[in-house]
């Protein structure tokens with residue numbers, strides 16, 4: 001009788017990894033019994049809760065025992081260790097298998113969320129798969145002799161819709177084929193099914209399979225988390241006396257990192273979607289959604305099992321003859337909020353799926369004979385599989401390392417040459433020396449000469465193959481090796497290149513906590529770094545002459561309090577021969593990377609890799625590149641005043657790219673006279689090819705009809721023809737206001753005249769200050785000057801006077817900014833931030849100045865007006881104070897750093 005079971009779902013939250021700890025991440029997950037809640041880091045009162053069959057807290061409350069096993073730290077700890085997971089989930093799978101049910105265990109979650117840890121495990125913390133296998137053999141040993149058992153083990157990887165046999169040393173180009181059989185459904189043709197008679201044998205097979213997986217397909221380290229791994233155990237019981245057989249198929253699936261679904265989109269790329277890497281995961285999502293809807297009584301006409309390799313192989317596990325469990329692995333960190341939320345939603349859909357499990361049994365004597373025959377055949381096919389896979393440096397001589405079989409240690413991987421490096425063991429010490437120009441990096445630093453290795457040194461050979469050096473026993477300590485993971489090695493490499501969370505400005509916030517957007521950018525950088533290294537290596541081997549580099553782009557420079565708002569990692573691509581430069585977004589790069597891998601695989605297979613430009617992932621047509629942005633205030637235009645400004649164009653690193661002369665004259669729709677503007681400010685982005693992109697803030701609806709100018713998105717204008725005039729038409733409900741505005745205009749003209757005077761005197765003061773600035777040592781002088789500005793403001797008799805002081809300070813800061821920018825990027829950054837704050841404050845003051853006092857007779861209104869004015873003034877004063885003190889701090893820090901640097905260099 002079919003047994004209708006829902007898919008069982010368990011969620012597990014892992015501890016913070018080192019990078020999350022270093023970045024001061026906050027935990028956004030809480031677990032209470034079977035309810036898992038996730039707290040929105042941007043809005044802590046915003047909580048979403050999910051109920052699953054099981055929820056495991058593995059985030060805290062643990063310690064390491066003498067064998068390195070993570071165990072609960074005390075009676076109050078809620079920590080769920082590997083044994084707990086096996087107890088709740090693994091034992092159930094084994095019970096099912098003994099009863100003759102098929103069973104499937106899937107691990108789903110973003111990269112690094114703990115899927116492999118739960119499934120395979122790490123060191124002494126063995127995961128659910130090895131423990132299931134061990135327990136299976138233990139139970140078999142204790143069974144009576146009237147039964148016979150047959151166990152076969154297979155291990156495959158699905159990458160880019162290709163099936164790779166992880167137990168086979170011979171690689172089949174294009175992968176193994178998935179075929180359909182009326183009785184057994186979908187199966188992989190030619191997959192090695194290894195008969196096993198002990199747990200030790202399975203352990204060896206798993207070790208070998210894992211080793212092949214890391215370097216399978218394109219020899220790239222970074223592909224393993226984009227592939228799905230499926231271990232299948234066929235378990236048959238033959239009851240000799242009763243002539244009954246029972247069989248069960250246990251599928252254990254470590255899915256690819258789920259976040260890739262989104263980030264590999266080819267949006268904005270002229271080339272098609274570069275990969276079918278995600279096809280299996282996307283289809284799995286579609287299958288799960290369809291089955292969940294069917295389980296809720298909706299009419300589902302088609303479940304798309306046939307759309308991908310993974311869903312074909314898991315057909316019985318999803319909605320079919322299997323008892324299925326999903327572990328949703330999640331990260332606790334605030335930075336992973338979006339991914340974690342999407343994992344929880346995915347898991348919620350999965351738990352709705354209903355399966356129809358049946359016991360697989362048979363009763364004929366013929367079947368027994370068949371099975372015996374098959375058993376003998378399989379045992380005879382059993383091949384001896386490779387050794388332990390550890391790389392050992394011989395004590396007696398030098399060990400050469402490289403791709404060629406003539407080496408003592410044969411290593412394969414992207415960028416590893418035939419003869420790559422030599423390890424030498426003399427007097428109890430191991431040294432490494434790279435061959436010729438081969439890439440060898442030790443602890444984040446590239447080496448060119450013979451280098452002595454210390455226990456636990458990190459090595460990268462070629463573009464991206466990472467190793468941890470374990471020294472001779474005498475040098476070993478009881479240090480925890482698990483911290484030296486792939487992320488650690490990448491973060492170390494980034495730090496050696498001068499890239500860190502601090503460098504990105506994470507500590508800029510007042511509360512001292514890293515900004516989530518900065519953390520996200522850092523996270524992206526670390527993840528993209530190995531991909532960029534691989535792309536560069538492929539470019540070299542395919543002779544594409546491209547150099548790719550990661551860059552940080554500031555999207556919005558700062559908010560009104562000067563905090564950096566958003567940063568984004570972009571990829572600068574330069575053609576080494578033509579010097580053409582392209583800027584690729586992260587999704588575009590990921591898309592291209594997949595296409596590059598496809599081309600590279602063809603290259604490795606000896607196929608023709610000549611492609612025309614249009615379909616070459618290493619090529620793009622020349623395009624406009626963002627040079628930088630400048631921010632200007634358009635307030636004056638609202639009063640029909642001409643705008644004349646001279647501002648710096650700052651690039652994404654806050655460095656001056658050019659000086660911009662702005663001259664904007666208000667005009668009507670027909671190009672004559674003046675018009676009304678409802679805009680407050682605008683950012684002007686400059687691109688190569690004379691393209692200017694305007695992003696206007698604070699306006700209602702804008703449109704443009706001018707030739708040569710196109711509206712590319714709401715509020716954004718692109719002007720391709722530099723000669724074309726700039727016309728911005730505001731909401732023209734103006735007729736009724738004309739008279740009123742005319743009056744205003746008259747008054748404003750007087751004020752404008754006054755402002756021009758101020759401007760003149762400021763220019764003089766500016767020149768004077770420039771001369772003054774040259775006389776003094778810049779840092780000390782600037783601090784002093786800021787104190788002066790502050791004093792002036794505090795003593796100022798009127799609003800106009802304060803405005804004048806701020807304008808002067810703002811201009812001075814710009815002057816200083818331009819003079820320092822070239823010599824000190826950090827100083828320029830601090831000044832840029834200060835300048836922007838000054839501009840904001842200046843804008844607020846302009847506003848303040850134009851508020852008109854109500855009639856003097858109306859005491860009530862007058863009081864309100866005064867209160868509001870003084871409130872605004874106070875707020876303004878506070879902002880000013882904080883800006884000045886921040887700049888002072890920044891400057892003091894920079895001065896300190898410089899002094900330290902000088903001292904180090906011995907320059908007094």
Ligand SMILES: Nc1ncnc2c1ncn2[C@@H]1O[C@H](COP(=O)(O)OP(=O)(O)OP(=O)(O)O)[C@@H](O)[C@H]1O
Nearest residue numbers: 014058110111112113114115116117122225257485
């Ligand atoms: N429950 C846990 N307890 C302790 N450490 C854990 C736990 N879960 C994960 N980790 C650690 O977190 C890191 C990432 O885990 P893991 O490699 O299992 O992630 P993953 O989801 O399989 O990533 P990928 O998709 O890249 O394969 C590992 O160093 C692992 O040791």
